[in-house]
Amino acid sequence: MFLLYEYDIFWAFLIISSAIPILAFLISGVLVPVRKGPEKLSSYESGIEPMGDAWLQFRIRYYMFALVFVVFDVETVFLYPWTMSFDVLGYPYS
Amino acid sequence: MIIYTTEVQDINSFYRLESLKEVYGIIWMLVPILTLVLGITIGVLVIVWLEREISAGIQQRIGPEYAGPLGILQALADGTKLLFKENILPSRGNTRLFSIGPSIAVISILLNFAVIPFSSRLILADLNIGIFLWIAISSIAPVGLLMSGYGSNNKYSFLGGLRAAAQSISYEIPLTLCVLSISLRAILDIVEAQSKYGFWGWNLWRQPIGFIVFLISSLAECERLPFDLPEAEEELVAGYQTEYSGIKFGLFYVASYLNLLLSSLFVTVLYLGGWNISIPYIFVPELFEINKMNGIFGTTIGIFITLTKTYLFLFISIATRWTLPRLRMDQLLNLGWKFLLPISLGNLLLTTSFQLLSL
16 A cells, blocks of 8 residues: 555554544543633642743753763664674674 | 447446455454454553552552452543543643643554564564564654643643653663664574573573663653652652643553553563463473464464463562652662663673674
């Protein structure tokens, strides 16, 4: 059906599994009672009124974790072809 | 004129046959997918019930007993209750990100079930890159967590989402390197390579360090205790899940157990010998026949054995949840980066050295 034949079932599985949350939201949209109120719409802050803005400055270390993860992930991607042909290649200089 | 009409009739009937074949092809693809989805759903229901019963046993109380006999329908009752709860969208939150977050978490985990062999020749998608697809797609889940944390207009959800994403990506790399060490040996088929010596041919004995690293990393990926801080009940008030109610919360709940089932299945396939009986056939020569695993009977036994080994690992992770205390966030990230990553690299080096020495 698509270009790569082995991935046909995979794409079909992707479409069906994305239908599952959509189905859940639809059923919930039909069955759910809606009673609006001002208390319901405010954010949760252990029972008190929320102070300040929600989008605060976060520590830089979370960004650095993501950066280092990208570096190591790219390294792993480069390690994979070497691993798969290890019986042919062996160690370098051996 | 006559030739023209018969040719048109031929083309018409040929077109109808081809479109029928196309429809038949589509139905032929849908049946295994729906069977797998049904199997996964039943698996998740069983895990939820198992968790309640095992935790009740550890804490010396009785688990669910009112919903169905022995409380089996408890998970179904919980899910139905969540469907009826009101869907509150936080004001000034990003509604689209709020709704898409849990969906991405569920979809990316559900997609990984396509590459697991449940028995001999019983995989949904028999790809060459099989397990690498799992590694790649499971990296999409932290995106869903970040979306949910940012889209709820809440400081604590935001921080919780950041921490959850940081934890998830930190433990991806030791996981990947352990899988790399295994695929070094068995180029063709990981489960086949473990089937020769029965019980003693498991990858568990060939790579004990890799097994322990994989165990810890997959527990951290699923955000189970002792790596529970993103959804800590006391510290962060359920972290990135704070503002969620109704079926969206249900989707997070399901995603967590789906992830656990997926990790257990992968531990079984990679380390515990998959769908082989694993009794050394030297002692019982007749069982060597069953080890061939052909036909419907052999396939069913294969599925049964896979599920047994999976539930063994599930029991271990559920018991771990109710035994060990929770790790602090910096201890968690220290463990992932400074301890597990060098050890898994060392494991890869060790495996390649053994491979070289035996050649």
